[in-house]
Amino acid sequence: MKAAEKVLSRQVRAEDQVRGTGKDRLDLARVPWLRPLIESRWPLFLARAVTLAGFFFTILVGLFGSPVGSHNFAIIFIWIAWWTALKLVFIPLGGRSWCSVCPLPMPGEWLQQGSLISKARKRLGLGLRWPKRLRGYWLQAGLFLVIGLFSAVTLTDPRVTAWVLLGLILLAIALSLVYERRSFCTYVCPIGGFTGIYAQTAPVEVRVVNTAICATHSEKTCYIECPWGIYPVALRDSSQCGLCLECLRVCPKDNIALNLRPFGSDLGTPRRTLRLDEAFLALVMLGSALAFSAVFTGPWGILKNAALAIGSLPWLGYAGAFLSLNLVVLPAAFALAVWLGEKASTRPASLRRAIANWSQALLPLGLFSWIAFTISFALPKFSYIINALSDPLGLGWSLLGSIEVMLNADRFGFAPFLQVAALLVGLYWSVSLIASLVKAETETPRAWRMAVPPAAFSLLYTLLMMGLLVG
């Protein structure tokens, strides 16, 4: 109990508390017809059961189905249907909503709580705290880079996809038996890092309604029951909240809100943190979007074959370029932009603090770059999804009567226009954030100059993406 109190006090102390109970919020938990759905654990359990069944089916089909990626349900379902839905729907509209139904942590969580739905008395696992040195987004960024290095194989070979999924779920189970709560999701899962940072742009949040009520409630049921180990009063942003809504269900004071809020409500206020992990992850996401766009949507066969031939000399060249882009070129360019921006300030902050603060502007830029990249293959390859549903085992079935469908959802060629529009939205949002951060720091007449180098970084990145996707 003492450890829990220590965590709570640190969480509250460490963060500027942002609570969403203002006029621009709509508490969905107060909507009468939604309330029973939110309060009951059954809808979420059923959704999780469906995704878990789908997950194991995907692994089986990946291992034993057609070896040809574009004919295998595992590849199409994971890398076209789910990956597209995550970037076009779940994250932009629901933040970490996917995490609430993600199958990866489920078996481990059920073992941890000793029951499928609510916590039992007899529980499994050591419940150790996650090592301090491994906290933050570093591991997740590293794993995302590893996936990027092997992406040409992972995204196209059903066997590899199946083994990766199997490996991830076994790792999640193993970690949940050693470490407390959702350590795997918070510190290890590369998709968790991806959804986490971009969840700050989404129009959904869980927040405390009245912090004074929490202060007088000594049991802290919300924290005790939260699978993620989050104390809702301390929620600074939505990056760590998995939207399972357990806090809302167990709060005896009915003091938790599930808010609809304006997009990007977590962004735009100066951050005093010195943590660079979020900036690093955001840069890795930018670099990966750039690299994937070149490899998968570019016309350079030599690059595709290099990315595919793992272990060969061309692959080493690809790996070197990919890592250099993510670990050297983009971080150096962004650091230079921030440094130049701070040079124009009358009260320059340390470079570390400035990078941590200004990196928020990379989030809309990155999210919309991923959206633009996704459009490039989701629309032309939409027919694959229908065909995979029609013949999930690759046995020549025609369940939907559409096995030979070659439906091109982009028959009229509007995908490039959507891609440009997405990139422009991301750029505008990013630059607006940069400018509002400058304004929040200082209002001297020439302060706008601070915004120019980071805005130039965003512009240059957008033009590069645009060139790759529609050039």
Place this chain on the structure above:
Amino acid sequence: MPPPTSKRSRYLPWLVIPLLGILILVLPIPARARTSVEHIFKIEATRFAYIPSIIRVNPGDRLTIELTSQDVVHGLAVDGYDLEIQADPGRTARLSFTADRPGTYRLRCSVTCGSMHPFMIGKLQVGNNNLLWRGAGLALLLVLAGVWRGYR
């Protein structure tokens, strides 16, 4: 870009920026007038690459693509033109059409040819890539708009 002070200067950009945006979208981008030419492109298709991977023509040009596969059966579908051919290994397939739509279009393999098949892509550029130029112009404008909006 100092902070706007008067009411007029505060709202003027909301008028000017969309107007400039519309201009960027609708102003014709000059292109050299040329008489249409007939081209023949010999494209070799090999696993996950077209060689050459980029072909450039002018609007109105008549082009014939001679597709030869070097390994397995490959296809070539032209985005935006709804055209497609397939070539068996060692055999040549031909596709003739008039490139009457300016812009950049992807050429995609339409026959499953291996793991990277969905990403086997080439490029047909017909005249100016107006979408790219207009997009770049809008990007520049939006940077100014973003700085102004964030700073006001």
